Amino acid sequence: MWRMIRVQSVTKRYGDFVAVDDVSFVCRPGRVTGFLGPNGAGKTTTMRVMTGLTPATSGRITIGGHSYRDLPNPGRHVGVLLDASAQHGGRTGREVLALGAHLMGLPTSRVDEMLDLVSLSETESRRRVRHYSLGMRQRLGIAHALLGDPAVLILDEPANGLDPAGIRWMRDLLTSYADRGGTVLLSSHLLNEVELIADEMVLIGRGRIVAQGDKRALLQGRGTGTFVTAVDPSAMAAALERTGYVTVPAGDGFRVEAAPVDIGRVAAEHGLVLSDLRPADGGLESLFLELTAEEQRESFGNAEVAA
């Protein structure tokens, strides 16, 4: 399948540090695949390997059976948005697209079509990119990725900086692109964004894939137990542990296999104040919160020091 992205056992090491650890997944035509993971999980690194910007330590990524670097005129096959801020700030948006069109051998009429598609006005297109808002840069980056009418799109955090209307616009754009048979891979560190846009999900944490598959199947996943946060979450978790429950850190609280009433009882016995108590919903959300728990715990620590 010439539109398929196939990631095969990719590992990327920086010295002793393993940024991407034996990662495998595929992105299929007609589907939007969301690549989801907390900051530093290895999403950008994987996408850089995918687009030939960084060599893998081992493993291979092919797009339609070829390495990106072996594609002739790659922009005609694969649209890439890796870092929307990387555009030359001194050029206008129109110049950025005109240069891209020239390099890909496309007519300049394509520039206006793309500006139109991403809703950058005539005036905005003549402004220098350094004066663009982040959202405008993302729109320009998406226009640039789509210039060559590629069959495959690889977008790193494309929703970054877009307002809710912008996110909805992007979702419609990518959905219709996939409906026409395109392959889309987009990364995000925000579950809600990916949940809205993707058909398939690949979850990565600390360089390893922790879950992947059809979004609906994953969201129906394994959500059990109760999600708990408290004014003093560590004390609350400790009290439950002493009562014989097992707690698993999740977001700014933890998940526990216990009924809300039993958690309430333990809180009352220990004079602790609960601030949130609800069914641990989608398996994906709890999995994602568990993945990100460490960073959140660090922010607790800081808050305690500050107080």
Ligand SMILES: Nc1ncnc2c1ncn2[C@@H]1O[C@H](COP(=O)(O)OP(=O)(O)OP(=O)(O)O)[C@@H](O)[C@H]1O
């Ligand atoms: N050139 C490099 N040298 C050393 N370490 C690197 C290099 N590039 C990335 N890393 C490390 O690899 C890990 C993965 O980074 P990466 O940018 O792929 O994460 P990410 O999932 O895209 O995160 P974010 O959501 O923050 O963009 C991080 O710990 C990062 O510090």
